[in-house]
Amino acid sequence: MPRQERLDQVKVSDRMFMFKPCVGENKYPGIINSIMHAMPRLGVEPVESDEQTCCGGFLTFTNVAEPTSTMPAVARNVAIAEEMGLDIVTMCNGCYTFLTEFTHFMDQRPPVKKVVNTILSMIGREYKGTQQVYHAVEVFYKLKDRIAERAVRPLDGMKFATHYGCHYLNGFKNEAIDDAFMPTVLEELITACGGTPVEYEAQRECCGTGLTQVILHKEEISLPHCQRKFDSLNEAAPDAVVVQCPYCLAQLDRMQHKLNWRKITDYKVPVIHLNQLVALALGVEVEKLGFGAHAMSLDRFVEKLPPLEKTAGAREVPVG
């Protein structure tokens, strides 16, 4: 059940800063492209900046760099949005946790903020702490009714499984808009898009990326874990899995492929990002969603897609 008090704090503006995730840039361009096309259809002008860098999370999560050295990078990225006076929309659980956690850390500790700003002053920037950091799922959830209203390609008859990702619900759980163990926001968004959410046994299991990241490569632990997750996922046989984190997307997508390639299994569940799901429902052309970059083929998924409706707004808004 979504937490109302957190939800009330999420404010959707006319223009918002789209914080691009590294996986979106280098592996799955569809994640960024789809939100860029989806947001205008929901009345939000997406703004991006070429000055934005990597969030720095990867370096900290894997103990390559200390938090003190990645914190100025966070401050710099947030400062870019601050200069434009825009709230930030992240589309990756890692970016979200990292930006939220470190801005909170700096806001609550003025001496740290001062040190960080001393470093930033060398490049003529300053972190003030005036803008909010949101996850795309929060913004979409706020616009749920609008999505349902403007869904010109309602995904009727299509089944979707969900995977939330640990770093959103569990990592910084006081900030997430939903419960860590019994979340429903993705299911509600799928329903708003016209699809049907399906359950599977290992729904709440981690995707396993934490142990297969390049530096901490422990495939022998991660792969059997993934295999259990995929087994139950393939048993439930959804048309696609919807994730809200590019890392989960990469892991679930490519590990299925890896296990298939080693002739251990024959998995075939495609994985898509929430941005792609919403863009699909809003009628963004399939060619713009970057499905070609996915390891698990989306061909059958695309074939199954309902045809585009001519007019929007004729649909009844689903409840819950």
Added chain:
Amino acid sequence: MARVGVFVCHCGVNIAAKVDVAKVAEEVGKLPEVAFARDYKFMCSSPGQNLVKEAIKEHGLNRVVVAACSPKMHLPTFQKAIAAEGLNPYLISMANIREQCSWVTEDPEEATAKALDLVTRQVKRVAHQDPLEDIDVELNKTAIVVGGGIAGIQAALDIADGDRKVVLVEKSPSLGGKMAQLDETFPTLDCSQCILTPKMVEAAKHPNIEIRVNSEVATLDGYVGNFDVTIRRRATCVDEERCIGCGLCQEKCPVKNVPDEFNAGLANRPAIAIPFPQAVPAVPVIDRERCLKLTKDKCGACAKVCPADAIDYSDEGSEETVKAGAIVVATGYREMDPAVYTEYGGGTLPDVITGLQFERLVSSTGPTGGHLKRPSDGKEPKTVVFTQCVGSRDPSRGHEYCSGICCMYTAKHAMLYRHHVPDGKAYVSYIDIRSPGKSYEQFVRRAIEEEDVRYLRGRVGRIMRLKSGKYRVFTEDSLVGRPVAIDADMVVLASAVEPQAGAVELAQTLGIAYDADGFYSEAHPKLKPVETATAGVFLAGACQGPKDIPASVQQGSAAASKVLSLFARDTLKKSPQVAKVDPTACTGCLTCSYVCHYSAIEQSEFAGRQVAEVVAGKCQGCGACAATCKNKAIALAQFSDDEVFEEMLR
């Protein structure tokens, strides 16, 4: 003319080590009011008291100052001593030169100077004190017991056996409380109902006990010995007097899907039902929200079949006022709803049940007739995980306190499970095992060593529902130091003990204190375990804090003995330190009555005009009215302007 005697105590070395007591006595002796002054090693001892008595006789003293410890400690001792010599017990004052002087002052000279100062002030004050007489208050010897669980039943029976009248008020339709829902009890595994139901019947049959079920205390007025208690009865639509308890109505009721409270929601009951077969009284109650007659004006089957003509749909409940001298509060506890524990399914997984639900599943009067079947598919669970501390010892989402009973009942549950399913596996995940009761530790050891219950030290992190219908329980064995996953058929959560819903509201109605968790506060955590801050209101059972059956029974009996010793007197002595209105000075504005917390000021008439009057029996002597009165028409005994100003100004 005041002739004051001053008696300075050494209190061994407690006072004498810092205060030059001889010097204090000598200096005080020079005051014009003082007729006699001396010091002594232990003034409170028998020779010390005799010293006071003899000095009164010898020197014709008419006022006494004792310079010793706090008046809380020994004022009554010396009041008795001077009363024995015929002196009014209110013509004494104590100077506290121990707690407020010798114990807190380092320098002996400063301590002596301060002691002298304190004693002098009391001498000046006592010279202006007036003799007072204790107020006699009439005493109503009926007790009201709120709550008909085991603690309330025990208290009611003990008071009734002491030949006093008891009104036993119970919110639900039957006596019995939580104990009636239990299967067997630790540490002897005797059947809960077998030892409880005779007590319920005894209470119902006792000539001194009147039972009010479906009722709650609505308001409380008055003071110890003279309470006026309004008892509100819910509308049940069944006439208790006429009903013969045949049960025909519940057989014929077409609504069959009302969740059964007695079976902790594991079964359904009709809209008109006797709560359980052994209920006392065995009278059904109509569920007003579910009854077809009352909601849609259809049906009426129960009234048609009732051979005693006991159904009355027009029942709107009733209120009565009962006069009583004492109140025992025994409202018990409730089991915490594990909804916030979403990692355990938050109450949505059918085979993840609470401790009370497990009791119903193994009980022979339960929904499965005593055959252990899990709720989802009715199969016998072959592996069960018992999870302790769900909501207890968890300040982040549950309660900070330890619920106290779960370690024991979990050991009992695991044992009962092994008796029901001898080839089944029972696991207990625990943080610590707390078994400090008679034969309790042996009971837990028996579960581990003889009944083959596997105890794993660690908290359950998550419960995952598997396709196979099993539940994967992720926990750890912190003694071995590794994570554990158990595929269980059923999981039992030892949900925390919580104060009853509405506990705080009732506390406010009764004027008793409660702690941050909502449990009622006793007057002193060690020395007054059943009294409350309000005289005449006593506590028993789990409403005061989590308790098992033996402790609840003990406290029920303890509260009853307090009531009986209160009722042994015909009148109550009350301190005469109360406010008094001078009607000639009173303007009748009644501002005093608005500030009085105890409703002790009433409107009266003097010389044909309205004035205020203090009801001495209700007045607690707080002085709020005296401070408020613009005309200085109210004086508080022992705190008259003369006394206070003399003490302050010297």
